[in-house]
Amino acid sequence: MTQYVRVKPMMPPGHVRTPMYLRGKIGVIERSLGAFPNPEDLAYGNTAQALPLHRVRFTMAQVWGADAEAPNDTLDAEIYEHWLEPADAP
C-alpha cells in the first residue's frame, strides 16, 4: 500500500537538512534507509540520536504546481522521520 507523507512546514532555527522547497509537500516513501544520527544535533557537536531516514518521492506537479516543467517527472529526497506526518493522497 502506498504510504503518503507530508513534509512538516516547520521553520526551526539552526542547521536542518530538509530543503525549504519541499516543506508542506506530499510524497510517497520510496524506501526507508534505517536510522542515522540527527544532523540537527551533529551540526553543533551535540550527542545525536539516531533517527529513521526515508527517501520520499514527490511528483514535480506536487512540488512546483502548474509551473512544473514536466508534471510526471519525480524528485526524491532523504527526509528524517521527525519531519514527516501521514497524509492523504494529494
Add this chain to the structure above:
Amino acid sequence: MPHDHHDHDHLSPSGHPYRADDDTSLSYWQTMEIAVRELLVEKGVTTAAEIAAQIETMDARAPSNGAKVVARAWTDPVFHAALMENAGDATRNMGFDIGPLHLIAVENTDDVHNMIVCTLCSCYPRNLLGLPPDWYKSRAYRSRTVREPRSVLAEFGVTLPDTTKVRVHDSTADMRYIVIPARPQGTENMSQTELADLVTRDSMIGTGVAKTP
C-alpha cells in the same frame, strides 16, 4: 580565438590574461582551519604528513573508479543485482576503499533517466568518484536541476523524449548516489575494460550519457 581577449592591457607577454594575485587577507574560516590544523599537529593528534597523505588519497580518487563499477554492472548480472541492492557493499566488495560511504545506484533505461544534485551543498560520492566538478556546486545547477531538469539536461546536450521519465535525486542527507547509465548499443562484444572507457563522469551524475563506440 583563444587569445582574442577584450582588454589587451591585461595580457601577459604570452598573450594570456593575468590572474589576479591571491593576496587578500584570510577569511574567518581560513584562519579557523589553520588554527585547528596547527593545534591538532602540535598536540600530536595528527601530523602534517598524514594530512598530506589524506589529500593525496582523495586526489587519487577519480571517475574511472565508477566507470569500472558501471562496466561490471553492465556485464555481470550477479554484481548488477548486488549493486542495485546495496551499492556501497557491492563497491567495497569489488575492492574500492570508499570508507563508510552509503551509496545508492540508480539505473537509466529507455523509460527512466536519473539525475543527481545536492541542493543544500555539494554532497557527491567523493570516496568513489573523487571531487565533484565546480558546476555541480554552483547555485545555478543546484537550484535549476530540481526546478527544470530537462532544460539543464538540454544544455548538457541530452534531450530526452517525453516518454522518458526524469527522476531527480536530491542528496539531502546521508546517502550518496551514482547513476548507472544505459549501456550503449553495439557494445555486445566489448570487454569490461573497453566498456569502462565509454563511461564518463557526467554519465554517472546523470547530466550525460555513456559514449557510443
